[in-house]
Amino acid sequence: MRNLYIFFISILCVICRAQGQDKPIFHIPQLGKSIYEGVFTGNGLLGTMTYLKSSQAVRIDIGRTDIYDHREKNREKLFNKARLSLGHFSINLDVNIDSIGGDIFIQQAYSQTNIKTSDGMLHIKTTTLSDDNIILIEVIKKDYHGNYSFDWCPDSAISPRMKFDYIQKPTYYTRNPEGKSGTSKGFSFYNQELLAGGGYATVYKKMLAMDNDVYVVSVGYNQVNKSYLKETIDYVDHFDSKDIIIALEKHQNWWRNYYSASSLSLPDKIYQRFYDMQLYKLASATRTNKPAIDLQGPWTSVTPWPAYWMNLNMQLTYSPVFTSNHLDIANSLIQMIDQNVSNLRENVPVAYRYNSIAIGRSSASDLWSPVLLEKGVSISDASDGEKELGNLLWLLHSYYSYYRYGMKEEVYDRLFPLLKEAVNYYLHLLEKNESGKYHIAVKTYSPEYKYGYAYDTNYDLAILRWGLRSLIELDHEKNRKDPLYDRWLDVLENLIDFPQGINGYLIAKDVPYGESHRHYSHLMMIYPFYEINWDQKENRVLIERSIKYWQSKNQFLQGYSFTGAASMYAMMGRGDDALASLDNLLKSYIKKNTLYAESGPVIETPLAAMTSIQELCLQYWNGKLRIFPAVPTAWKDISFKRFLTDGAFLVSAKRKNGITQTVEIESQHTGTIRVESGISTPMIVIKGKGKYEIDLDGIIVFTLNKGSRAVVYEKK
Template identity: 65%
Template sequence: MAGFGQFKVAPLGNTIYEGVFTGNGLLGTMTYLSGEKSVRVDIGRTDVYDHRANSADKLFDKARLSLGYFNLDLSCAIEQAKGDIYLKDAYAVATIVTDQGPINVKTTTLSNANIILLEVLKKNFKGRYTLNWIADSAISPRMKFSYTQKPKAYLPNPTGTDGQQGQIKFYEQPLTAGGGYTTAYLLRSSKDLDTYVITVGYSQAGKDFTGKTLDYLQKFNAEKINASLREHRQWWTDYFNASTLELPDPIYQGFYDMQLYKLASATRSDKPAMDLQGPWTSATPWPAYWLNLNMQLAYSPTFKANHLDISNSLIQMIDRNKDNLRLNVPEPYRYNSIAIGRSSGPDLWSPVLLQKGVALEKASDGDKELGNLVWLLHSYYQYYRATLSREVYDRLFSLLKEAVNYHLHLMEKDAMGKYHIAVKTYSPEYAKGFAYNTNYDLSILKWGLKTLLELDDERGGNDPLHAVWEDVLTHLVEYPQNSDGFMIAKDVPYDESHRHYSHLMMIYPFYDVNWDQRENRGLIEKSIAHWQSKKQWLQGYSFTGAASMYAMMGRGDSALASLDVLLNKYIRPNTLYAESGPVIETPLAAMASIQELCLQYWNGILRVFPAVPSRWKDVSFRHFLADGGHLISARRQNGATVAVEIKSQYGGSLKLKLDIVNPSVQILGKGQYTKEADGLILLELDKGATAAIRENK
């Protein structure tokens, strides 16, 4: 049952995937072994990016940079090691047994301060240890991978320097582009406990970043630490209280709770958006933000989990960088269009080169991806529908309109009266994916057009482009398909293994082709089956995508079987995930898939317990956040739904689909309900009203 207790990693291993971690959305730690006699504690800061001028080599010139680690040399043999993450209080402990006795390494990244506490508990340790800071070189991690294409000229950043000021030791790393970062620490020691107080400062300009870092650390005395620890525990208590999910399977319960912990460790409302690593850096070819799947999946569970405080970090990054989104489109379209390519730094500068009349056969695939920004705005739309904020609406409408404008610039109407994409675009990850009318771009565009029309209707439907959106949507070319189901693109069948479900996004996440459409059920089944039948290049998120599609079909057992493959084959001991290097999105996408077994909203209907696996007899959740800002709680016992509660935060209507045969509805506050002929319940609730639904016995 959900209790946010310990997550165990035993034995503690020699990689970050077998370590224990903490984070506060900016700073983070990862503790694991480094040899037969030593323990290492990696330190990360999520916004430490190189920030050189825009260039085609952005994955080198604007790369995420790794800081380094503390090496705890025990000078004696490690006989046994295990790790525990204490979720509720958000700290990690590595328990190390040596031939000189046990020693514990505890890490806490304070929630409301840029401080890490590294505590060495040495009461029963008879040996002597040393702790040293080992700095990483300030170069793009992609330089370390032989298969990545390197820039012709890469100017390394200056070499960093060690220093000491009073009790504080520090390492200063200047950057060629200006500013730099400093890792600083001091020791507060007692007989049985050594506490290292650590901070990391970072600035993109100026020379006094070290002075400010040292001053911050110096002022963080024992009184501040104690006060911050109290605030830390209260913050995490409040965070976990926002929503809960209780599952009968302890493995899935632990996995789900860890993802909830991971989200708040990786980002916060006032912290940088999650990139592919969060605070836990390691050797990786992915030192950036990836925008054709990874970001979208990473944020996908935040909405149902009732954590807009987490999703807001993505919203703010988009809002901050609209000027660069405009620079990302070719110059002729910049007057009314925005876009983004495959990957970027936190400034979202990532050009897309697609332009009528311009041949791009030799351009990189990432420069030819059309739909990434509109898909990213799908997360922004979910944020709006969860808040119903007029301010968020205004920002979203403007962004989505200009993102769709870029698509419209590339459209043409053929002799049959059908709109099609008049240039080749790239369908992510498919070797032969540079083609006309990719299903990736058609499904994304169709969602964008439908959403613009919906949003415009909210304010009277008087936008000058309203008729254009209707015309294109009505006459858009059909999704390419053949006897195996949906194709990659026009004239491009799905005939090679493909980890990305870019050709199936009309099924999920957009539900444009869905299980309510009985005429499309065969098409959905064969499309998914054909995709999954070619197993060679399937990866972790291939199974989260399939699980979510099965959940949409109401096939909870098939969804869970897909997630079983993910957890058994791809998820690492501490629930991290890797593809050549650490990538954060797949376990979080699995969290969303688990949520969708319990709650789905599509086709205008909220579905409670739509796909619970048969082996999960007792399931409950509290305060899952649904479309319209409604908070949903529900309980299932012995394989049957026994209670559902809907609390309306803003008022409005909601159509429910339940498996309660003879439901009784009781409304507390102002509202009304209607039982419709198809078994659905239509609720009309005023702000603050609650509807409680039970079996009418």
């Protein structure tokens, strides 16, 4: 017992030494009874969410991001291949809870819940270790004189969609067997076997210190055999005192290194806290070698969306990682795509599988989700999600950014064939109309719009134009002269124009924007692709009219409707309008702990808002880097360090009293970049090998060798 006591004193010293340096960054005065009102942790695989359960109980949800059912492939994939929730620990008190608040210590990556009762204060700390599949739960009771119990409450291993009455259920759905509780080697466990093979287990053990109870928790998972239970028990059993102390040190070092990649300093405390929380959330939800982020991350709740969603959600979720210099986070998405190319090919009709890939609306991590569009074939019984043509090509926009922001040859070599095959599916479906223009000769579905099944949707035309331009650009970059190059050029030059009407862009040919529409699928030529942009003065009235009319029908607008609008306003240089849109989002849609919900947790919208905030400070489009292009009037002092941009350039800049003071650009890959610095009379110093020139528009054109740095400041 003495050794055990010394062991936990050592652990607590490590925790206190690391955590004592930090004040609570995100404080929730009163925790509620949902995951949207709790405090959370995560390591990209495991996660915790702590919140109020009842008047005498607190719950700590445990999640593991890769636990999906994995039954046969069929059209009921949201049931047969659904994300499964694990359950929660219930901390039950003998007395009523008078008040309960929570803190997330973002820098040190742990949460603390503070419970006030008539028997004193009870504190609960959770730490999800960065480099190990271990959760530490500390019940700190030195100021608490009552009793408590610590119980595991498992969730049923069924698709969460079974719990929604309005959702049509499969005719046949066999439930997984009931899980079983047990003990082994002094550990408690809950073992859940799956019909499709394998299963998962939650393993935990209580260890005592004088004023603290510490619980060590892990979750094992295997889709093939039942070895996961023994392996998880052995894993935790061999995780001795020395390992935990080392793991806590590594945990702090990992997060310290993560935050050092980039930073943003804002004068608005609300937006600063919000931005920092999203940065914390990203690394809690995934890592370079962890599963990609689905709609929930590690924090599960009853949801009709137990999967990955490909017609906006995935794209928005990963949108802020590039500018924030976190290609490590993006890699979780990239590796998921790379590992499932065979399913992406199986997703297209048989006739096109020899050279095409696609994905429908939703899938498990295997990316199996068919698209049924085929020339001359009736698909009257297909779901809307099986008619969405452009999802994969839009998803590859993230892959393209992953390449362009890192400029790695091996990424190029993987990206190019994927992009080519995604465009090939489009090419199979094109025909020339009576005017000799290419158009999409089958009806496709424009996401989220009731009447969106139509010819020539702007959703698909915008995505196709981006795909063609990107292939042509990538071909030029390596002087490939691909056999399909002339075909891409021909289609791009002769593709029909984006359908538009008196109120701006339509949903599709002959389909006006007639009712409220939360998705900006019909405006993607404006954002995120900038095919139609503010540099094109002839298009400014059309851009303004389209955005205004979209936002004027506000009945069904949701959170990401306002992030999309904010990004469009930022492209126009209208920082105040962008901020007003984000204000609406934060006040009306974002939850206490910055999560977001639409009938269940959907993680993408707050992360898309993080992107919009970045775009107030830095934008790259139309071949030009723009420094502080849309700073709101109220934000006088603002700076960022080591933001990443196209061409693998790191950018830092500082603005004081509304005037840009300095801009620094560091090249991680030899190349050229055009910069609109916002400095009226620039002085330029290049450190290392490089050169610059200033064109007639005042744009500074830098050519920098790898490792060189350029500094721009105001001439005094």
